[in-house]
Amino acid sequence: MTGIKDVAQAAGVSVSTVSYVLSGKRTISSQTISKVMDVIDELGYVPNANAQRMRGGRSQIISISEPIRKDMNQIEFSSYFLQTVKHVKSAGYDALLLSGEHEAVDDIRRVGNNNLADGVILLDIETDDIRARRADSYGKPCVAIGYPQERRYCACIDIDFVHMGHMAAQRLFDLGHRVVAALRDLEMHYVRQSSYVILFRDAFLQRAEELGMTVMESGPVEYDTFDPQQYVEDLLGEKQRPTALVSQADAAILNTVLDALALANVSIPDDISVLSCGTYFEAELMKAPISEIPLEPEGLCTKVTDILIDAIENGTDIRGVLELIEPKYVDRGSVSKPRSDFLRQS
Structure with missing residues (x-):
C-alpha cells in the first residue's frame, strides 16, 4: 500500500x-x-x-468569517449569520463558521487551500480590514458585507451608509429641524473603525454642516459609564435646545435615553423627534416605536450569497465588484416637525 x-x-x-x-x-x-x-x-x-x-472537487461548503469580539452586538451578529446560513443552505451548500479574530486570515487560508470550502463570506467588516486586504491569498472567491478601504481582491456589498447619513440630515432639515443631538454608538466601534459606523457618522455630520444645522454630538458611549439622565439633562439645558435626536446606539442604550426623556416629561415626537440609523430594531425590544433607517441583513445576505454562488459555479470573476444598496426609511411615528413652544422652554 x-x-x-x-x-x-x-x-x-x-x-x-x-x-x-x-x-x-x-x-x-x-x-x-x-x-x-x-x-x-x-x-x-x-x-x-x-x-x-484537494483533487479539485467542490466541497459544497461556504465558510463564513465573523470574528467574535468583546461587547459585540449579539442581535446583529446572529441576524447576519443566520440570514447568511439560511441563504447558503437554500443554494445547496453547508456553512462553516470561522469565529477567530486575530487568526482570521490564517483560518480562511487553511480552509481555502485545503478545499474545505468553495468560497468565503466576510462579515463585520472594519475600515482597514486585514481579511479583505489578504483575500488574494485564499485561493477561493471572496465576498464581504461591508465597505473596507482595500477591496481589490473581493466583492463588497453593503448599504450605502454615506447616502444614509445625507438622507438622515436632509430629512430632519426638510421638516424644519436646525439643532440636532447625535448619540454615538459604543466607543469600541469607532476605535476599531467599524466601517458602517464611521461612514454614517462622517456623512451625517458633513451634510448637516452643509445645511447649516447645529449638531450636538455626545461624548464616548460605554455600557458601564453612560448616564442617560445626565445626557438628557445636558441636552435640555442647552441654550439652543435640540428638537431632534439622531442615534447610532443600540437598543440597550437608546431605551435608557427614552426612559430619561419620559422622566423629564419630554414627549416623542411632540417635543423631540428621535431617528435611529444603522440599527436593526426589528429584532430588538424597544420601549417605544422608533423611526429608523435600518440595517438590512436579509436583503444583503441574499445578494452576497447569490454573487458568491455565481463565482463558485460559473467561474465569474468578482474581485473588485462593489455594490451599494440604497437605504430605506422606516416610519414608526417618532419623527415630526419641531414644535415652536418647546423651543421657547429653553
Whole structure:
C-alpha cells in the first residue's frame, strides 16, 4: 500500500511537507502543492477525505468569517449569520463558521487551500480590514458585507451608509429641524473603525454642516459609564435646545435615553423627534416605536450569497465588484416637525 513516505520520495520533498500540504497548517507554495498533489494522483494515495477534496472537487461548503469580539452586538451578529446560513443552505451548500479574530486570515487560508470550502463570506467588516486586504491569498472567491478601504481582491456589498447619513440630515432639515443631538454608538466601534459606523457618522455630520444645522454630538458611549439622565439633562439645558435626536446606539442604550426623556416629561415626537440609523430594531425590544433607517441583513445576505454562488459555479470573476444598496426609511411615528413652544422652554 502506498504511504506518505512514498509520496514524499516521489515528489522530492520531506514527509512533513506532504503532511503540511494535506493539513494546511503551514503556508506552502502553490508549485509545491501542485507537485505533491500530482504525485498523490499518480500513486493513488488517498489518506482521507481531505485529500480527495484537494483533487479539485467542490466541497459544497461556504465558510463564513465573523470574528467574535468583546461587547459585540449579539442581535446583529446572529441576524447576519443566520440570514447568511439560511441563504447558503437554500443554494445547496453547508456553512462553516470561522469565529477567530486575530487568526482570521490564517483560518480562511487553511480552509481555502485545503478545499474545505468553495468560497468565503466576510462579515463585520472594519475600515482597514486585514481579511479583505489578504483575500488574494485564499485561493477561493471572496465576498464581504461591508465597505473596507482595500477591496481589490473581493466583492463588497453593503448599504450605502454615506447616502444614509445625507438622507438622515436632509430629512430632519426638510421638516424644519436646525439643532440636532447625535448619540454615538459604543466607543469600541469607532476605535476599531467599524466601517458602517464611521461612514454614517462622517456623512451625517458633513451634510448637516452643509445645511447649516447645529449638531450636538455626545461624548464616548460605554455600557458601564453612560448616564442617560445626565445626557438628557445636558441636552435640555442647552441654550439652543435640540428638537431632534439622531442615534447610532443600540437598543440597550437608546431605551435608557427614552426612559430619561419620559422622566423629564419630554414627549416623542411632540417635543423631540428621535431617528435611529444603522440599527436593526426589528429584532430588538424597544420601549417605544422608533423611526429608523435600518440595517438590512436579509436583503444583503441574499445578494452576497447569490454573487458568491455565481463565482463558485460559473467561474465569474468578482474581485473588485462593489455594490451599494440604497437605504430605506422606516416610519414608526417618532419623527415630526419641531414644535415652536418647546423651543421657547429653553
